Amino acid sequence: SKAKLFDEKTDTRTSFKDVAGLEGAKEEVQEIVEFLKNPDKYTSLGGKIPKGALLVGPPGTGKTLLAKAVAGEAKVPFFSLSGSDFVEMFVGVGASRVRDLFKQAKDKSPAIIFIDEIDAIGRARGKNNFTGSNDERENTLNQLLTEMDGFGTNTNVIVLAATNRADVLDKALMRAGRFDRQIYVDLPDLRERKEIFEVHLRPIKTAETLDLDFLAKQTPGFSGADIANVCNEAALIAARKEKKAVNKQDFLDAVDRIVGGLEKKNKIIT
Ligand code: ATP
Numbered sequence: 001s002k003a004k005l006f007d008e009k010t011d012t013r014t015s016f017k018d019v020a021g022l023e024g025a026k027e028e029v030q031e032i033v034e035f036l037k038n039p040d041k042y043t044s045l046g047g048k049i050p051k052g053a054l055l056v057g058p059p060g061t062g063k064t065l066l067a068k069a070v071a072g073e074a075k076v077p078f079f080s081l082s083g084s085d086f087v088e089m090f091v092g093v094g095a096s097r098v099r100d101l102f103k104q105a106k107d108k109s110p111a112i113i114f115i116d117e118i119d120a121i122g123r124a125r126g127k128n129n130f131t132g133s134n135d136e137r138e139n140t141l142n143q144l145l146t147e148m149d150g151f152g153t154n155t156n157v158i159v160l161a162a163t164n165r166a167d168v169l170d171k172a173l174m175r176a177g178r179f180d181r182q183i184y185v186d187l188p189d190l191r192e193r194k195e196i197f198e199v200h201l202r203p204i205k206t207a208e209t210l211d212l213d214f215l216a217k218q219t220p221g222f223s224g225a226d227i228a229n230v231c232n233e234a235a236l237i238a239a240r241k242e243k244k245a246v247n248k249q250d251f252l253d254a255v256d257r258i259v260g261g262l263e264k265k266n267k268i269i270t
Contacts, residue, residue: 014068020199020224021192022062028183029053029070032158036074036110039156051148052159052178054118056166057185060225063162066185067114070160077111079104083120086140094121094140102147102157110156115144118161124170141170148178187223190216196224200231207245214248218255226262230254 016026035042035049042049055063064080071078079101086094105111115121121140148159161179163169173179188196193216201210219227233254238246 014065014072016069016073018199019062019065019069020195021188022066022185025055025066025183025185026069028181029066029160032070032160033073036070036076036112036156036158039110039154043154049156050158050181051151052161053181053183054166054169054174054179055160055162055183055185056164057162058164058187058223060223061185061187062224063185064114064116065224067112067160067162071112071114074110074112077105077108078114079108079111080114080116083115083117083122086121086137092136092139094136095143098140098143098147105157106155111158113157113159115159115161117163118173119163119165119168122161122163122169122173124168141173145172145178187221188227190220193219193222193227196227197231200228204231204235205245207243207247210248210251215251215255218252222258226258230258233257 019026032050032053039049055066057063067080068078081097081101086097101113105113121137121144123137151157159179166182174182194212197210197212197215201212215230219230222230230251231254234246234250237253237257238250241250243250
């Protein structure tokens with residue numbers, strides 16, 4: 001909801017096991033997990049823990065999921081907000097929300113802060129692509145930069161941010177000591193789609209052993225979110241037909257339905 005701008009969760013339920021594929025990205029964030037688990041081990045030798053990393057990739061590819069899994073694996077609290085929450089916000093509110101969020105995270109450190117859709121606040125300054133007031137957006141962005149610069153070496157808060165438009169971000173965000181690492185989270189390939197099906201079939205009662213290779217081949221260009229949708233939709237289709245279990249045809253019907261939805265969405269955009 002709009003009112004709940006961020007929420008804190010000690011989200012120990014999400015783990016790397018829930019994130020299918022994305023081997024490279026998981027390897028990169030593993031280091032962050034290690035820092036969060038044992039910050040003193042790194043800082044005692046004079047090293048500086050990274051402050052932030054940018055997760056870059058198309059919608060629905062698991063950026064939020066991966067950020068939650070980092071918190072889950074490290075067993076640290078997860079604080080999040082979405083850039084789009086700042087749309088239509090009154091002057092001063094965005095900056096104070098950012099300040100509050102960082103304060104809460106520091107109080108509970110080690111912790112993860114996750115900023116989804118950072119492009120909504122982090123667009124290059126002076127370019128008015130924001131639905132709300134541009135001054136307000138700049139204030140919010142400046143507050144974010146200030147907070148990150150204000151981290152001492154022992155703050156032990158790592159900020160992960162997600163975007164599908166890294167090209168529009170203000171360069172100041174990518175400077176050393178801010179989001180100076182970029183981690184790519186791409187659309188899944190055939191093998192990864194198979195693994196994503198595996199994860200999302202776990203709760204589904206299937207009538208037969210499904211050929212995951214076949215399902216993966218039916219879903220080129222699908223994101224992890226699309227595949228999660230297919231599995232859910234297949235179960236609903238089967239239930240509507242009073243079936244006791246979900247079969248291959250239900251999955252194919254679900255794929256058709258999702259493809260239809262994706263085509264409609266693209267028509268509106270283009
Ligand atoms: P957006 O850019 O739209 O915010 P995102 O990249 O943050 O998207 P998520 O919100 O993490 O994507 O993904 C949505 C849902 O899709 C997840 O909760 C999960 O159910 C499923 N999903 C996406 N990617 C994967 C994956 N790699 N493995 C398993 N499930 C996935």
